[in-house]
Amino acid sequence: GAVVSQHPSRVICKSGTSVKIECRSLDFQATTMFWYRQFPKQSLMLMATSNEGSKATYEQGVEKDKFLINHASLTLSTLTVTSAHPEDSSFYICSAGAWGEDTEAFFGQGTRLTVV
Amino acid sequence: GENVEQHPSTLSVQEGDSAVIKCTYSDSASNYFPWYKQELGKRPQLIIDIRSNVGEKKDQRIAVTLNKTAKHFSLHITETQPEDSAVYFCAATGGFKTIFGAGTRLFVKA
Numbered sequence: 001g002a003v004v005s006q007h008p009s010r011v012i013c014k015s016g017t018s019v020k021i022e023c024r025s026l027d028f029q030a031t032t033m034f035w036y037r038q039f040p041k042q043s044l045m046l047m048a049t050s051n052e053g054s055k056a057t058y059e060q061g062v063e064k065d066k067f068l069i070n071h072a073s074l075t076l077s078t079l080t081v082t083s084a085h086p087e088d089s090s091f092y093i094c095s096a097g098a099w100g101e102d103t104e105a106f107f108g109q110g111t112r113l114t115v116v
Numbered sequence: 117g118e119n120v121e122q123h124p125s126t127l128s129v130q131e132g133d134s135a136v137i138k139c140t141y142s143d144s145a146s147n148y149f150p151w152y153k154q155e156l157g158k159r160p161q162l163i164i165d166i167r168s169n170v171g172e173k174k175d176q177r178i179a180v181t182l183n184k185t186a187k188h189f190s191l192h193i194t195e196t197q198p199e200d201s202a203v204y205f206c207a208a209t210g211g212f213k214t215i216f217g218a219g220t221r222l223f224v225k226a
Contacts, residue, residue: 034214043205043218044160093159095214105150105207105214107159 002028004096006108013084013115021079021111023094029074030096034105035067038091050077084115118143120208122217130225135193137220139206142187146208149182149189154203154219163204164191196224 003026013019023033031052036044048069049057056069066088068080077096081088091112095105119142129135141149147168152160166173166180166189173180177196182189193200201224206217 036216041221044216046213046215049213105209110159112157 002026002096002106004030004094004106004108006094006111008111009109010112011114013113015085015115016083018080018082019084019113021081021092021094021113023077023079023096023108025075025096025106028096030077031074032097033071033077034095034097035069035077035079036093036095038093038110044093047079052077081113084113086115089113089115118146118208118210118213118215120206120215120217122206122220124220125218126221126223128223128225129196131196131198133196135196135200135222135224137191137204137206137222138188139190139208139217140186140188141208141215143208143210143215144187145210148209149180150207150209150214151178151180151191152205152207152216154205160205193222196222198224198226200224 005024005026007022033050035047037047038044046059047062050069050071052071052074058064066082071077091110093110094108122139150165151163153163154160164175164178164180166182177194179192203219203221205219207214
């Protein structure tokens with residue numbers, strides 16, 4: 001299947017700082033990418049849909065000013081957690097969809113964010 | 117909004133027995149139903165999927181069934197092994213938007 005690379009895999013940051021997470025589709029162009037958050041022992045919760053060249057669509061309850069999403073090219077979407085707080089500590093994972101008959105979502109490796 | 121319900125939340129079986137996980141979805145536009153296995157600290161891995169024009173699909177010890185009228189789909193694992201122990205997520209996709217179930221933690225006891 002297609003490859004989606006997410007970086008970094010782990011990051012520890014101080015409270016109040018910002019953290020950027022990158023999601024790249026390596027062997028296909030992804031006009032749409034998705035960002036999920038997964039708290040321990042919970043499911044993946046969709047945060048936002050990232051569309052290349054346009055503004056992201058955020059799910060209800062997700063602060064768009066706190067979780068900045070940029071999808072500047074067909075192979076890269078970034079999620080920036082601004083002014084991070086300990087409650088933002090979570091597993092963040094992206095996925096990219098490939099157009100056509102197959103609508104499978106290909107996932108990145110995930111980023112474990114710890115805010116201290 | 118769209119919703120996917122998954123049951124049970126925890127399932128414990130003896131090695132060699134079968135395990136069944138059930139999901140229901142609300143969005144009638146969903147047309148693709150993947151199942152993911154997630155081991156601790158790792159990304160979800162696709163194990164099997166089914167499309168809305170198919171009622172059943174099998175891959176070795178794993179099978180999925182789909183009842184589109186009732187909006188139900190299920191995962192069946194036969195002859196379970198300890199390495200099947202993980203969290204399993206069902207999902208429903210419509211227009212690339214994938215909504216996940218809450219997950220089922222499967223324990224396979226040797």
